[in-house]
Amino acid sequence: MRILSGDVKSHIGKKVRVEGWLHKKRLLGGLTFVSVRDRKGLVQVVVQDKDEVEKLRGLQIGTVLAVEGTVKDEPRAPGGAEIHEPTLEIMVPVTEESPIEIDKPLSHKSENLDTLFDNRVVGLRNLQETKIFKIRSELTRYIREFLYQNDFVEINTPKLVAGAAEGGAEVFKVDYFGQEATLAQSPQLYKQIMVGVFERVFEIAPAFRAELSATTRHVSEVTMLDIEMGFIKDHGDVMKMVQNMVYDVLNRVYKEHAEDLKSLNVPELILKPEFPSYTMAEIHKLFSKETGKDTSKEIDLTPEEEKWICEYSKKQNGCEAVYATNLPKSKMKFYHMANDDDTARSADLLFRGVEIATCPQREHRHDKVVEQMKAAGVDPTHPGFSHFLLAFKHGMPPHGGCGFGIDRFTEKVIGLANIKEAILFPRDINRLAP
RNA sequence: GGGCUCGUAGUGAAGAGGCCUAUCACGCCUCCCUGUCACGGAGGAGAUCGCCGGUUCGAAUCCGGUCGGGCCCGCCA
Numbered sequence: 123m124r125i126l127s128g129d130v131k132s133h134i135g136k137k138v139r140v141e142g143w144l145h146k147k148r149l150l151g152g153l154t155f156v157s158v159r160d161r162k163g164l165v166q167v168v169v170q171d172k173d174e175v176e177k178l179r180g181l182q183i184g185t186v187l188a189v190e191g192t193v194k195d196e197p198r199a200p201g202g203a204e205i206h207e208p209t210l211e212i213m214v215p216v217t218e219e220s221p222i223e224i225d226k227p228l229s230h231k232s233e234n235l236d237t238l239f240d241n242r243v244v245g246l247r248n249l250q251e252t253k254i255f256k257i258r259s260e261l262t263r264y265i266r267e268f269l270y271q272n273d274f275v276e277i278n279t280p281k282l283v284a285g286a287a288e289g290g291a292e293v294f295k296v297d298y299f300g301q302e303a304t305l306a307q308s309p310q311l312y313k314q315i316m317v318g319v320f321e322r323v324f325e326i327a328p329a330f331r332a333e334l335s336a337t338t339r340h341v342s343e344v345t346m347l348d349i350e351m352g353f354i355k356d357h358g359d360v361m362k363m364v365q366n367m368v369y370d371v372l373n374r375v376y377k378e379h380a381e382d383l384k385s386l387n388v389p390e391l392i393l394k395p396e397f398p399s400y401t402m403a404e405i406h407k408l409f410s411k412e413t414g415k416d417t418s419k420e421i422d423l424t425p426e427e428e429k430w431i432c433e434y435s436k437k438q439n440g441c442e443a444v445y446a447t448n449l450p451k452s453k454m455k456f457y458h459m460a461n462d463d464d465t466a467r468s469a470d471l472l473f474r475g476v477e478i479a480t481c482p483q484r485e486h487r488h489d490k491v492v493e494q495m496k497a498a499g500v501d502p503t504h505p506g507f508s509h510f511l512l513a514f515k516h517g518m519p520p521h522g523g524c525g526f527g528i529d530r531f532t533e534k535v536i537g538l539a540n541i542k543e544a545i546l547f548p549r550d551i552n553r554l555a556p
Numbered sequence: 557g558g559g560c561u562c563g564u565a566g567u568g569a570a571g572a573g574g575c576c577u578a579u580c581a582c583g584c585c586u587c588c589c590u591g592u593c594a595c596g597g598a599g600g601a602g603a604u605c606g607c608c609g610g611u612u613c614g615a616a617u618c619c620g621g622u623c624g625g626g627c628c629c630g631c632c633a
Contacts, residue, residue: 150596151589166593182584198591219584221566226582226594229568232626237567292631308633333632334557344633425629470633477633527633552625 124188128162131203133193138205140165141213143247144185146225147178154178156210158189159247166204167191177210183224184244186214224248230543232338242547242556253382258532258544260379262326264371265347272363274322274349279312281305281328284506292332294342305330308525310457311510313350314484317521318513321352326528334551338540339476339530343549350484350523357459357467357483360522361445364471364481365397368443375535388537392442398435399445399469405431421450429475445481446470456494459483459522471524474534483522488514 125138142160154175156167167189169175178185191208222228222241227250230238238245245251266276282298283306293304308329316323329346354360376383376391400408406417409427412434417424423431423446435444447469454466459482461467467483485491491514495502502511532544542548547556 146593148592148595149589150592153590153592155592155595157593164593168591170590180585196591198593200593219566223567223583231568233562234568234626236625241567329633331632335631336626337628337632338626340632346633422632480633525633530633 126162127158127160127165127201130165130193130205131201134195134203135193137190137192139188139190140167140205141188142186144178144181144183144187144216146183149175156189156208158187164200164249166199166201167208168204168206169208169210171207174208174210177212180217181212182216182218183220184216184247185212186216187212220244222248230539232540235540235542239542239548239553239556246546250386253386254532254536254538254544255546257375257379257382257386257536258528260375261371261532261535262347262528264374265326265367268367268370269324269349272322274324274351275316275320277313277316277320277323277325278327279306279309279316279325281330284504292334294330294332307331308346309348310525311507313348313523314457314518314521315510315513317350317352317523318516318518321519322350324349336551338542339533341529341541341545341548341550345528345545347526347528348523349526350521352519352521354483354520354522356520357469357481357522360481360483360524361397361399361469361471364479364524364526365443365445366395368397368471368473369393369395372535383536386536388535392436392440394439394441396441397443397445397471398439398441399447400431401448401465402446402450403448405446408434421453423470423472423477428472428477432472432475443471443473446472446477449482456498456500457484457491458494459485460494467522471526473531474537476530476534477527478530478534479524479526481522481524483520486514486518486520488518 123139124141125133127140130138140158140160142158144156145159145164146157148155152170154169156169157164158167188211189205189208191205193203194206196204222245224247228238228245228248282296282303284303293307296303296305306329309325309327313323313325325348327346329344331342331344333340351360351363372391372393402423405423405427406420409430410416410418417427431444431446432442436442448465449468451460451464451466454460459467469481470477471479471481485494488511492502492511495507500507502508529541529544533541536544538544542550
């Protein structure tokens with residue numbers, strides 16, 4: 123009966139069997155330490171029998187093996203216990219040398235990322251890499267738990283769609299049995315439709331972007347958290363929900379994974395329960411005043427301003443998450459709600475220097491949506507949009523939501539330099555494998 | 557798409573006209589080592605310095621081209 127590495131300590135004096143991968147062997151003459159890795163971590167095995175040590179000759183890191191032996195209480199061992207007088211059983215021998223180290227941190231320098239991803243299949247077994255993706259998994263778990271507690275229903279919407287979902291972003295075209303289809307760049311229209319069903323919905327799913335962007339914050343396949351909620355007073359309700367979610371998730375991960383975050387050199391969390399909020403115009407003004415660079419003519423925030431306002435808010439407000447609201451109307455999408463002035467009811471959530479979410483209010487009045495569609499050059503009779511409008515004809519409450527980048531969030535939580543480092547198998551303009 | 561950069565053993569780095577028959581660390585192989593945990597020690601294998609061409613008595617090093625990366629901007633989340 124197999125037990126896991128993490129449970130060894132509670133089996134002192136008993137004979138146990140562990141199964142896992144050969145992680146490391148240290149030969150000290152008459153004494154050999156063998157580190158076995160399983161899903162709970164590592165366990166140390168002490169081998170003294172020459173014949174048992176000999177079984178490992180020529181076998182490389184990654185060899186799958188089973189170990190049966192007696193657990194001994196041992197303060198000198200990692201985890202406080204280790205397995206003695208073992209019998210080794212090689213389940214799958216590995217004779218190929220590992221292309222990349224799994225025992226020491228891998229280089230994440232930008233010029234070495236290509237090697238990192240070329241060797242990803244094995245490199246992900248590196249303990250430091252594992253921690254990144256364990257934390258990513260936990261972040262999405264906390265997000266789900268928060269949203270379930272707030273009455274959200276998790277949905278799944280199609281990724282093969284008839285037309286561009288929202289315009290703006292470039293789309294991937296796909297041959298769909300002779301018809302032209304695209305890969306969804308966002309579940310935008312479907313999640314809004316679902317507000318008419320459940321009021322509150324969310325989805326965590328890939329979105330596909332065909333922009334020829336080559337930066338540290340862009341990939342062509344992203345994992346998006348999309349939230350949409352009905353019966354809101356204004357987009358302040360959405361901002362509050364997303365703020366509370368981010369506050370809760372960040373505090374949980376810092377509390378429950380303090381050790382892993384520390385070993386990844388993650389910076390201290392500087393957060394307030396209420397995130398400060400500035401309009402885009404205010405940020406342009408503040409930035410121009412502080413840096414002397416005039417950005418008053420910029421429509422959106424420049425990447426430099428995004429970094430700057432986060433630093434500013436960290437110092438000024440003790441909060442490294444900050445909202446940038448009131449995007450100029452000229453950049454507004456047709457499904458957004460406009461303010462009375464020339465701005466939109468938008469709010470971008472910035473965290474540690476990048477935009478991780480947009481939280482606008484939607485236009486829920488049918489005729490107004492059609493009007494904004496036409497103004498944006500979108501055909502309301504196109505099958506990609508006519509079904510969307512049908513939902514509005516049959517009653518949509520005031521609603522809003524957010525598109526929230528899970529990859530960027532993970533990247534920034536861990537303090538990585540490139541979004542790709544937070545993705546198992548990233549897709550960018552040059553990479554389609556592994 | 558524009559600008560700027562970088563390609564040296566499996567991995568990470570040093571070398572910036574002759575000291576290079578290319579150095580170091582990790583990994584790998586052989587041997588020694590009974591408390592390692594980035595174990596230690598001795599020895600060894602492994603690189604036509606991305607590729608093509610040029611300059612030069614001589615090129616990893618300089619120049620041109622080419623291929624492949626990266627960063628920033630734009631676009632976008």
